[in-house]
Amino acid sequence: MNEIRDRLIEAAVNLGESLGLNRTVCQIYAFLYLSDQPLSPTEIGKTLGMSKGNVSINLRILEQWNAVRKVWKKGYTRPLYVANEDIEEIVMSKLKSGLEKRLNYVKPLMNEIKKSRAGFVEKKFFDEKLEKIEKLISKIEFLLNNIETVKLLTK
Amino acid sequence: MNEIRDRLIEAAVNLGESLGLNRTVCQIYAFLYLSDQPLSPTEIGKTLGMSKGNVSINLRILEQWNAVRKVWKKGYTRPLYVANEDIEEIVMSKLKSGLEKRLNYVKPLMNEIKKSRAGFVEKKFFDEKLEKIEKLISKIEFLLNNIETVKLLTK
DNA sequence: TTCGTTGTTTAATATGTTTTAAACTATGTT
DNA sequence: AACATAGTTTAAAACATATTAAACAACGAA
Incomplete structure (x- = not known):
C-alpha cells in the first residue's frame, strides 16, 4: 500500500522537475494530496525521511503558492496541513x-x-x-x- | 547600438530562465538571432565574453534542439552558425x-x-x-x- | 611539412541550490 | 516553574550545474 503511495510521490517529483520545482516541495505536496487527513510537519518529516528544517522551509513555500493550507484541530494551537486540490x-x-x-x-x-x-x-x-x-x-x-x-x- | 543589443540579449536570458535554460545558451541564441550574418564560434565567444569551450558545448546543445544550424561559406570547411528563427x-x-x-x-x-x-x-x-x-x-x-x-x- | 589558428573534449574550478544540523523560540505537560 | 516536545531560523555541508583552463585534434597558410 505504502509502496504505491511512494511511487506516486516519485512520479510527482518527476513531473515537478519539469516545472523547475525542487524534490522536497513535490514530495510534501504529493504526500499531503494523497493523505485522507491533515498532517503535522513532524509526521511529514518522519514519513518522507527529511529534516524538520527542510519540512518547515518547504511548507512555507507551498503556503505562499496557495498549494497547501493550515487547518486547526479544535483545542490545539499548532496547525496541521492539507493540500489544496486544484x-x-x-x-x-x-x-x-x-x-x-x-x-x-x-x-x-x-x-x-x-x-x-x-x-x-x-x-x-x-x-x-x-x-x-x-x-x-x-x-x-x-x-x-x-x-x-x-x-x-x-x- | 551594441548596448541595445546587449539589453535585448539580457532580456532573452531573463525569459529563458523561466524555461530552465542556462545563461550561455540564451545569450548565444539571442546573439545569433540578432545578427544579420552567420557567425563563427570565435566571434561569439569574443563578443559575449565567454570561453571557447563554453561556446562549443552550448552551440552543440542549441543544434540538438534545432535552434541553430551550421552554414558553410564556400571555400571554407569550418561552419558558421545562424539562428533558426521560429x-x-x-x-x-x-x-x-x-x-x-x-x-x-x-x-x-x-x-x-x-x-x-x-x-x-x-x-x-x-x-x-x-x-x-x-x-x-x-x-x-x-x-x-x-x-x-x-x-x-x-x- | 611546419606552424599558427580554430574547434572539441576533459578535468578542475567556480557558482548556485538544496538539505541538514544545531541553536533558538514557542507551545504543552507535569 | 521546569522539563519535554514541536517548529523556525540560519550557518554550514552536501550536491548539482555551469564555466573555464588546458590538453588535444583538425584545419589553413606559409
Missing part, C-alpha cells in the same frame, strides 16, 4: 505570474528601443527583428490572457 | 517532448495501481484521488495534442 489552478497561476514578470521587463525595453532608433542606419534589418519579437510577445500575452479559456475547453 | 516551434517542441517523457512514466504506473487495487479496503478515498489524477493527466495530454491548434488561434 493543482491546475496552482500550476497555471504560477506559470502566469512568472511569465508576466519577465514580459514586464521586456516590454518597456522594446518601447525604448523603438523610440531611440527612429531614423537610423541598418534600420531595415533591425526593425524586422524587433517586429518579430513584438509579435512573439503579443502571442505569449494572448495565451496568458486566454489560459482561463483553454482551461474551460479542456474541462 | 522560436515558438523550438520552445513548443521542447515543452512537448519534456512533458511527454514524464507522462509516459506516470501512465503505466496508474494502470498498474488500478489493477493491483481491484477490491481493497480504503478503496473509496484512494480511488477518488486516482480518478482526479487521471483527469489531470488527460487534460495535460489534451493540451499537448492541441498545441498546434492553440498556435493557429494565436497567429
Whole structure:
C-alpha cells in the first residue's frame, strides 16, 4: 500500500522537475494530496525521511503558492496541513505570474528601443527583428490572457 | 547600438530562465538571432565574453534542439552558425517532448495501481484521488495534442 | 611539412541550490 | 516553574550545474 503511495510521490517529483520545482516541495505536496487527513510537519518529516528544517522551509513555500493550507484541530494551537486540490489552478497561476514578470521587463525595453532608433542606419534589418519579437510577445500575452479559456475547453 | 543589443540579449536570458535554460545558451541564441550574418564560434565567444569551450558545448546543445544550424561559406570547411528563427516551434517542441517523457512514466504506473487495487479496503478515498489524477493527466495530454491548434488561434 | 589558428573534449574550478544540523523560540505537560 | 516536545531560523555541508583552463585534434597558410 505504502509502496504505491511512494511511487506516486516519485512520479510527482518527476513531473515537478519539469516545472523547475525542487524534490522536497513535490514530495510534501504529493504526500499531503494523497493523505485522507491533515498532517503535522513532524509526521511529514518522519514519513518522507527529511529534516524538520527542510519540512518547515518547504511548507512555507507551498503556503505562499496557495498549494497547501493550515487547518486547526479544535483545542490545539499548532496547525496541521492539507493540500489544496486544484493543482491546475496552482500550476497555471504560477506559470502566469512568472511569465508576466519577465514580459514586464521586456516590454518597456522594446518601447525604448523603438523610440531611440527612429531614423537610423541598418534600420531595415533591425526593425524586422524587433517586429518579430513584438509579435512573439503579443502571442505569449494572448495565451496568458486566454489560459482561463483553454482551461474551460479542456474541462 | 551594441548596448541595445546587449539589453535585448539580457532580456532573452531573463525569459529563458523561466524555461530552465542556462545563461550561455540564451545569450548565444539571442546573439545569433540578432545578427544579420552567420557567425563563427570565435566571434561569439569574443563578443559575449565567454570561453571557447563554453561556446562549443552550448552551440552543440542549441543544434540538438534545432535552434541553430551550421552554414558553410564556400571555400571554407569550418561552419558558421545562424539562428533558426521560429522560436515558438523550438520552445513548443521542447515543452512537448519534456512533458511527454514524464507522462509516459506516470501512465503505466496508474494502470498498474488500478489493477493491483481491484477490491481493497480504503478503496473509496484512494480511488477518488486516482480518478482526479487521471483527469489531470488527460487534460495535460489534451493540451499537448492541441498545441498546434492553440498556435493557429494565436497567429 | 611546419606552424599558427580554430574547434572539441576533459578535468578542475567556480557558482548556485538544496538539505541538514544545531541553536533558538514557542507551545504543552507535569 | 521546569522539563519535554514541536517548529523556525540560519550557518554550514552536501550536491548539482555551469564555466573555464588546458590538453588535444583538425584545419589553413606559409
